[in-house]
Structures are given as C-alpha cells and as structure tokens.
Amino acid sequence: MNAPVATLYFISVGVFALGSFQAAVTARSSAYTRACWTFSALCLLFALFQLACGIQYSATSFQAALFAHKWVNFFSVLIIPLIWYLVAALELKSSSFRVSYIVGGVAGMIMLANYLSPFGYRFVQLHPEVATVMPWGEQMWIFSGEPTLAFRILRLIALGLIIHTMIFSFRIIRLGEKLTSRLIWASLSLLLLSGIFAGLSDTGVLKAPYLGGFSFLFLAVSFSALVGKDVSNRRIEELEIYSELQHEIESRKIANQRIEHVLNNDVLTGLPNRAGALFSLRDLLELNRVNESKLGVFIFDVDQLSIVNGTRGYKVGDQLLIEVSQRIRQSVRDSDLVARLGSGRFVVGATGLKTERCVTIVYEKVTGALASPFFIEDNLLSITSNTGVAVFPDNVGAEDDILAAAELALHDAKSHGTGKLRFFHPSLKENIRQRIDFERALKEALEKDQFFLCYQPQISASSGQTVSLEALIRWQHPVYGLVMPDRFIQLAETMGIIAHIGAWVIDKSCEQLARWRAMGYHELRVAINLSAQQLLVSELEETVSAALQRYQLSGSDIELEITESVLMQDPERSIERLGALRKLDVRLSIDDFGTGYSSLAYLRVLPVQAFKLDRGFVWDMDKGGKAWEICATAISLAQNLGLEVVAEGVETEEQSEQLKKLGCHLLQGYLFAKPLTVEAADIFLAASLLGNQKAEATPTPAILHAKTNSNLAGLALQSEPIPPQ
Incomplete structure (x- = not known):
C-alpha cells in the first residue's frame, strides 16, 4: 500500500534514535551533563511518539488505530x-x-486519565469513525472530536512551556549565542504551528497528521548546536589549557635548569661552585673506583686577592679571578674538574692518576x-697560591670528605x-683543631692585653751611641707561654687582624718613645x-698621624x-703608599735588603731613607768570600744613593769592625743587645747615656742577659732570654 506519510514517521524514528545516542555520548564531555541526558531521553520519547503515530496512521482497523492513538497521547503528555x-x-x-x-x-494524572477514557484523554467522543483518504490516495486514521478538560489544561501548560522557552531564548541572545537562539526560535515557531494544526485537526476543522515530532527535529538541531558548541568550546579550552600547561611545564623546566645552573655554578667565572x-666529584669518585685509579683533589687559594681588591678595586680583582680560572682550565685535561669554591679559592679534580708523581705533575702545571x-687594565699583577691536596682512595672515600680533606691541607699550607x-694526612685533623684553638686565642690576645713590645737597639757605627730602637712584638699567653712573631704574624695576616695588631704596635711604640723623650733621650x-696588609690595604697614614698627634711627636721620630x-x-702601589707616608715626614726603611729579586730596579724611585742589610749576609761576612762582597757592594750602593745602611745580626767584634770599615752607618745585633723589655731598655739607655755602653750595659752578652732576665722575671718569663724577632 502506498503510505508515504507513515513511512516518513518510521524514518524519523531512526533519526530520533540516533539523536538520543549522540546526546548520551555528548553527556560525558559536556558541562550540561544533566541536560544532555534529558535530551537523550526526550529524543527517545519522540522516537516512540513518531512510531506510535506511524502505527496509528497506517492501521488497518479502527480498533488498532485507537490503541495506537492512546500511546500517541501517552508519549505526547510525557514529552511536555x-x-x-x-x-x-x-x-x-x-x-x-x-x-x-x-x-x-499534572502530566502523570493526565496519563492516568488517558487510559481510563475510552477514547484517550483528548476526546470526550469521536467524530465519525472512518479513515481519511489523503489527496495522494493514502488512507490514514486521523481522529477528531470534542476535547476534554485535561486536554485543555495540557494545552495551557504547553503554551506556558513555549513562552518560558522564548524567554530563555531571548536571554541566550543577550549572552551572544545568536546562531543557537535563531535555531531555537525557528523550532519554537514550528512547534507552535504544528500545535495549531494539531488543534484544528483534533476539532475536525481540517484533516492533518500530528507534525509536532517533525518540528522537534529543528529543536533537536538547536539543542545539538548549543551543546555541540559548548563541547567544542570546552575542547578548545582544554586544548588551550593543555597547551598553556605544556608551555608552563617547559618554562618551569627551563627556569629550574637556570636555577640549578645558578645554584651549581659560579656567576663570575662560569665554573661550578x-x-x-x-x-661532579661523585661521578669522578665512581669513575676512579671502577678504573682502580687515584683522584687528586687540589684546592688553590690566591694569596694576594684581598690586596688586589683593596688597592686596585674589585673590578680588577674580578677580572683577575676570571683569568686565573681560564689559566687553570687550560692547564688541565678536559676530563678534569675545575671549580671555584668562593673568593680566590679554586678546586681541581684530576682523574686517572696512577702514582704520587702524577699528583705533583698536575700541581706543577697549574702553578x-x-x-x-x-x-x-694597565696593572701588572703577580700572584702566588697556597695549595692543599687530598687523594682518593689514599685519604678518604666520599666526595664531601675528600673536599674537606683538601681544605684541611690548604689550611695547613x-x-x-x-x-x-701540603698533602692531607689524618693527623692534620688534630693539628687543625689545635690551630683553631690557637687562632681563637690570637683573636682574643689584643683584647686581653697579652701583647707587649721589646726593643732592640741600633748603634751608630761612628759614635757608639744608641740612635734608634726597633720595636718587636711578643705575645705572652697563659697556656702557650711566650709566643714569638714568627708563629703568629703570618697567621694574623691570614686571619685579617694584622692591621689592628699593627695599629696597636704603632700606638704603643709612640707612647714609649714619648716617655723616653720625657726622660731626656x-x-x-x-x-x-709593617706587614703587607698594613702597607697596601689598611688606612696606615691615618693610624700613624693619629699616634704622632696623640703623643706630640714629629714624623721623623x-x-x-x-x-x-x-x-x-x-711595587707601583707600594711607591704610592710610601709617598703618602713621606708626606708625614716619617723615615722609611727597607728591611731584609738583598733577599728580593728586583729591588735594585725600584730602589732609585722608592722614597726611602735607609735599608737594612739582611742578617744572613752579615753572619758570614767575617769568613770572607761572597758574603763580604755582597755587604761591601750593598753599602757602597747605599752611599752612592745617599741612603743610610743598618746591618742587622751583628754578633762578633770582627763583624762590627768590618762593617765600620765598609762605611756602614748603624749596627744591630746580639753583640750590643738582644731584644729588651721596656725595663731592660731603660737600663740600657741609661748606661749608654752615661757613656758606659760597653763597660756597664753590655760588656759581654752574658752581662746583658743577666740584666735583661732580671727585668723579665716580673713578666713570668723566668730566666729564659728573649729570642730575636
């Protein structure tokens, strides 16, 4: 039988079924999960509604059509x-x-009434119960009749639904969802028209099938557009979030790498810190374990960095560190570790060493x-470095232990x-502990007034009178006893406290000289x-000027x-600082002359008035030979330059006589006096003033010893003589 309209109804059943499935799938990824599941159920109901309509319109009898019509009513009520x-x-x-x-x-009550009524909830009674023949020849069971009260109520509810949906659509327009809103308006218009046609058909004005299901197809499209757009937007947002998240992860990785690089590398030199x-030492230790070879860890500490920073500025000091790092890097193998531990301290980890000679070779290459x-920057700088070495597996087995061991060796150096x-040895730990205690005591020595000065006379070779006394510092400690300068001066320089000690020496020396001046000398x-740090770093001129003013002395004193x-x-900085001191009219002298390597080149430009001939040359001059020639040449050079010469270490009359004949100006040594306490120096000066320098003060070194020791007894030094500086 030719039934195209019924066929369309059956086809729409499949379309609605697909829509129901699509909505159910979309519900999983949509922000409108509840709406999607509801829409899926709604599509399924419309599929059943269309199926019931198709069965009604294609029924072969009135009873079959009426049975299907009640199902059409059921689904139409449930849909609202x-x-x-x-x-x-x-x-x-x-x-x-x-x-x-x-x-x-309300719909539930209407559905109940639908099955209690013989003709369904729509009609009180039906018009003639005959099939309608459509113009194209299709016979269809289309019912019409007198509407029930329930039907009228449901019509009002449907109208309210349409109005409510229009308001919702208008709100979507204001939110910018224009395309979706238009589809909804079109769907609502079709639903309204289909509802009007359904009402006319139910009253018998015209004979037309229910078209509400087909109108809902447009609403289904609108809903799919709304939800689909939401899903699309959500997917776009997810992709954007994922992209941003990936970008953030990459940025974090780069940032972490940069932070790790900063944390593990020195900013100035680019070397590992x-x-x-x-x-890196962890990997090197493991490599040498596997290869059964030695790993040498060297720590080089640039000695003059603080002086360079203080005299040339930190910019020059930083550039010096950069060039030092480059030279060290170039002097070792690519597989070796080079790092900067801070300040002027560098570490070299040399791998694959077989013997101790290999360790020495690495040290020699770097130095x-x-x-x-x-x-x-127009500065010619020479540096030296102290070096501590620890060797794996000879000394230690862990990376922090081997670095600590090398630092202990450096401290010893x-x-x-x-x-x-210096090489690390386990006994260094105890030595270092003792040294730390010694350093702590040295820091406290000035505060606890444990330093005192001794004075060694400088005698005029021509008159035999005492012209000057050299101030020599001593340290009397309750535990360590009498500590000589050779044990603590360099340590004080390393600790950075030599400037304070030097300032104390200058002040006490000036104070003592003022007292001697008051006594008639x-x-x-x-x-x-002076130490290196005093001359090149500290504010020496201010210290000297303040002491001279405090005790009313002149610079030449x-x-x-x-x-x-x-x-x-x-040398250049030294000349500059010495020139500043000369402006105070202070006498300047070069100590231990002849032990340097280029002093003669600078002697003509150094603003000095004297130099001291090193005791090493004086001790051997009475034996003749090179020592005598050096002394004679040095004294002759001083005379030609108009400088005064002080010969230190004079111990015999023969040395004294030879120096006098060569024209030496001042003599200093055990022949005249050892370093004297203030009390002993008073006795010595008194004797010298009376013209009894040799007869009473020092007829022999033993007599001087007796006088000196009697004065030291009050300092708890018993009868032990004070050694020279």
Missing part, C-alpha cells in the same frame, strides 16, 4: 514535563526545576700557569706562609715593622720598616 525539565537543566535555576516537577505531576663541585704575571703545598727614635718582599708584591 521532560521538555520543561530540559530547559530547567539549561538554566540551572531551582525554581525552573520545581515548576518542571509540578508539570510532571661548591655545590656543583660536590655533584706554572699561574706563575706568569697578569696584565689587567697557609699556616706555613705563601706559595706552599731627645735624639732617640723607634723603628716599627719614627721609622717604618717594610720588608723587600712586601714591596715587590705590588
């Missing part, structure tokens, strides 16, 4: 509260949900690379002067030794002695 619930799910308002529940209750060195002067190399002066090695560390 479900559509209202769908709109409520989209609005997400509690009031809308409450209204949908009320509508659902202490943390980076420890990290050789650092031996050449550095030319930085620094305590023995500059340019020293008007031509007497004192000689004071004191003489400052600077060792030749100190002058050669930075």
